[in-house]
Amino acid sequence: MKIAHLGLVPYAEIYQKMQDFTLSRTPQTPDELWLCEHPKVYTLGLSATPNDLLKPSDIPLVQTNRGGQITYHGPGQVIAYPLINLSHKGYFVKEYVYRLEEAVIKTLNALDLTAHRVLGAPGVYVNASNPQAHDRLAYSAHETNAKPSAHQPIFGELSKIAAIGVKVSKHCTYHGLSLNVAVDLSPFDAINPCGYEGLRTTNLHKLGVMLNCQDVSVLLAQKLSVYLSN
Numbered sequence: 001m002k003i004a005h006l007g008l009v010p011y012a013e014i015y016q017k018m019q020d021f022t023l024s025r026t027p028q029t030p031d032e033l034w035l036c037e038h039p040k041v042y043t044l045g046l047s048a049t050p051n052d053l054l055k056p057s058d059i060p061l062v063q064t065n066r067g068g069q070i071t072y073h074g075p076g077q078v079i080a081y082p083l084i085n086l087s088h089k090g091y092f093v094k095e096y097v098y099r100l101e102e103a104v105i106k107t108l109n110a111l112d113l114t115a116h117r118v119l120g121a122p123g124v125y126v127n128a129s130n131p132q133a134h135d136r137l138a139y140s141a142h143e144t145n146a147k148p149s150a151h152q153p154i155f156g157e158l159s160k161i162a163a164i165g166v167k168v169s170k171h172c173t174y175h176g177l178s179l180n181v182a183v184d185l186s187p188f189d190a191i192n193p194c195g196y197e198g199l200r201t202t203n204l205h206k207l208g209v210m211l212n213c214q215d216v217s218v219l220l221a222q223k224l225s226v227y228l229s230n
Contacts, residue, residue, distance in 0.1 A: 001084075001228070003221050005214075006036040011043065011062060011073060014081065018174040021083055025172060031088075033224055034081040035217040038073040040187065045069050045165050047195065055190040066175035068122070068165035069195030076183035076203070078217045080176045082228055087171040089230055096228075097122055097164060100177050103223040104162045107179070110219060111209045115161075118153045123194065124179075125158035128202045159200040160193055161207075179220060180204065181213050 006014070014036060021032070042053060042061045045068030052070040053061060059072075073079060086096060104124040105115040114134050116125045127133060162179045180203035188201045204211060 001082075001225055002030055002032045003225070004032065004034050005217060005221075006034055008075065009036045009038065011038045011041040011060075014038070015062070015064065018081060018083065022169055022172050022174050025083075025085070027085070027087075029085070031085060031228075032083045033221060033228075034083070035221055036079050036081075037075050037077060037213055038079060040072075040074040042070060042072055042187070042191065043165075045071075052195070053191060057187070057190050059187060064165075064175070066165040066167045068163075070191045071163045071165065071178065071194060072187045072191065073178055074183050074187065076181055076213060078179045078181055078213050078220060080179070080217075080220055080224060082173055082176050082224060084173045084228060085171060086168065086173060089228075093166070093168055096168075096173065097166065099227045100164055100166075100224075101162075103220065103227040104177065104179060106223045106227070107216070107220045108161070110223075111204070111211070113204075113207060113209065116158055118155060118158065121153035121155070121194065121196065122164045123160055124162035124164075125155070126161050126202060126207065127157050128159040128200070128207065129157060131207045153196065155196070155199060159202040161202050161204070163194055179216065181211065181216050 040059045044063045045066050048069040108115040113131045164177045167175045182205045185201050193199045
């Protein structure tokens with residue numbers, strides 16, 4: 001898989017390039033992995049509407065064809081766009097998303113952080129108050145009595161650190177994931193992140209991991225190369 005570290009790239013530019021690459025690829029086209037950062041932008045998945053932006057903002061709002069709801073991208077956030085032909089891999093979309101999550105989880109583990117999945121809410125989460133702990137998470141009384149499901153995710157004390165939204169066209173993937181490194185978190189206050197009211201977000205710097213995006217992107221690329229292999 002060819003890996004390209006692209007630096008800071010406008011979202012609209014990379015969005016168009018992903019579509020062009022996917023449209024023009026043949027069965028012989030090698031897979032690629034693009035890593036970058038974006039200037040400030042809100043993006044809407046197919047399940048979102050402009051009304052999901054809860055407060056007026058001068059940050060651009062872009063409708064996309066990826067799955068999911070609304071999210072925010074900005075400097076200090078590593079974006080990974082795997083351009084993978086799943087027909088060569090032997091796994092399908094559900095497992096592909098699982099492997100994306102696993103690559104992020106192993107990236108965070110390598111930084112001495114414990115990472116979690118939440119049933120029904122794709123992405124990766126951490127307990128920001130105790131990010132190295134492996135013990136059982138604390139939940140509210142309401143959540144303790146509820147049964148987690150794909151329709152009723154239970155977050156407890158978890159904060160989101162990585163978002164996932166993908167598109168698959170003729171077995172070929174684009175869009176991907178974002179991992180918060182040192183990104184300004186205040187723009188998330190203007191949305192329900194990934195459609196969930198009150199969902200908290202965090203970044204590596206707030207968790208005490210003071211790496212820059214370049215270092216994190218290299219580590220994340222290594223993990224994605226492993227977990228997206230056959």
